[in-house]
Amino acid sequence: MAYDKPWKSYEDQLDQLMQRGMIVTNRPKALHYLERIGYYRLSGYWFPFRKRSEICCPLTAMNGKKFKRGTTDRIALDEFKAGASFQNAVELYVFDKKLRLLVMDALERIEIGLRVDISHSLGKKDPFAYLKPELLFEDFTTKLNEKNGLSKHHQWLTKQAALISRSKEEFITHNKIKYGFPLPIWVVCEIWDFGTLSTIFSGMTEADQDEIAYKYGLNNGRTLASWLRSLNYLRNVCAHHSRLWNRNIIDQPKPPKAGEVSWIDPFLDNFSHSQARPFLLLCIAKHLLTIINPSSTWGQRLKALLLEFPDLQHLGLNLAGMGAVAEWQEWSW
Template identity: 80%
Template sequence: MAYDKPWKSYENQLDQLIQRGMIVTDRAKALHYLERIGYYRLSGYWYPFRERSGIYCPLAATNGKKFKLGSTNRLVLDDFKTGASFQNAVELYVFDKKLRLLVLDALERIEIGMRVDISHSLGKKDPFAYLKPELLFEDFSAKLDEKTGLSDHHQWLSKQSTLVSRSKEEFIKHNKAKYGFPLPIWVICEIWDFGTLSTLFAGMKEADQDAIASKYGVSNGRIFASWLRSLNYLRNVCAHHSRLWNRNIIDQPKLPKVGEVSWVDPFQGEAHLLARPFLLLCIAKHLLTIINPSSSWGQRLTALLLEFPDLQHVGLNLNGMGAVDGWEQWAW
């Protein structure tokens, strides 16, 4: 399908929004946001403000209006809901930006803590355990991909090698000059990113996974591995400045059995809640509680969530991010 949408000036972009029913109370300020943030980025925040038709119907039934097919098979029209304003979209954008920054703060602490957990556990077996297939899970270290002919371990080592070659850290230079390669796991782990550590954790032997997971109140290390994988997805969303608050989570975490981790129970069997970021925020808070019991992150998260913009007139609230009923009563 050929792309036929023309270039529009900022003035024309704003005029188009007004024609579609968006309220603009300060034209100069709205133009400034279009110039500094961009129409396309902001459109992700005013998208939920757009009118929906009834259940899917032929184009003729939309009275000639353009539409997109939404995830619920309702037609997403160009016109905005009554009362939707440009300022509403900006407020939602600012809330989302604050949320991403807060999440990155938590993930930094979790990433560092997990580096220590993994390197300490494997390092006890051998300072270079990360190189030795026999010390890792067999499917990770020995099973070959039909397309590449490589194991997941080989691909992980390649990724780690890239991180080492890119690193400008003095401790890497020092250890390389004094001892040469390979570097012991408690040194090289310091250049791992979240994806690298979560992949290695997934490749550890089940008993080693279980031992680390148990520190965090989770008996099954494979479930804990899915938590780390989902947090890595969350980290990538935040690091790339993508919309977070109501994002559909592609890499969803698995849940422990009912009763094992009490706060998890309201999410069991709830497809909407499992596919929204609030669950991942809860996982981050759970891990931080063990890593740093004095952390104020949970209180800061609560304060931010309570600042969610008043968007009831366009049908939006914290349910859109998967918040469970009564979440504010949790001892965060």
């Protein structure tokens, strides 16, 4: 399909929004936000403000969304719901920005804590255990990708080699000069990113995974592995400054068993919905962070921020859109 949307000035962009029913009470300020944040980025925040069609069965793709034959949906229209304002979108954008920054604070500490857990566990077996297939999960080292013919282990080692090559850290240079390659795991783990960390955890033996999982109140290391993959997805969303608050989570976490962690039960009645929304990942981050740093006030800061969610009831929006369960405010944060 040929792209036929014309370039528009900031003035024209704002006029178009007003023509579609958006309330603008301060035109100069709204223009400033369009110039500094951009129409396209802000559009992700006013998208939920748009009216929806009646239930229909689309025959072709609409608004970039494809439909399977026979499925029904409500289509987002260009016009806005009554009462939708430009300021509402800005307030939602600011809330989302604060949420991303708070999440990154938790993920940094989780990443560092898990680096220690993994390097300590594998290093006990061998300083270079990450190189030795016999010390890792068999499928991780032997099962080949049909597209490139490489195992996950080979792909992981390639990524780690690139991190080593790019690193400017003095401790990496020191170890390369004094001892050469390979680098022991307790050294090289310090340059892992969250994706590298979560992948090598998924490649550990089940017994080694379980040993670390027990530390976090879980009976199954594969559950923790899925949590780390999901948190890596969350980290990438935040690092790229993408919309978070009501995001559809692609890499979804597995549920622990009922009662395994005290806060999971309210999610289990509708877990498929909870898996697809960020609130569950926020709770997972809080769970891990409480064990890594029991004196952390991160949970309290998260609760305080969630209570600042903009008043958008007139548009039918609230924290349920991010997967918050009933009575979450009463939890011990």
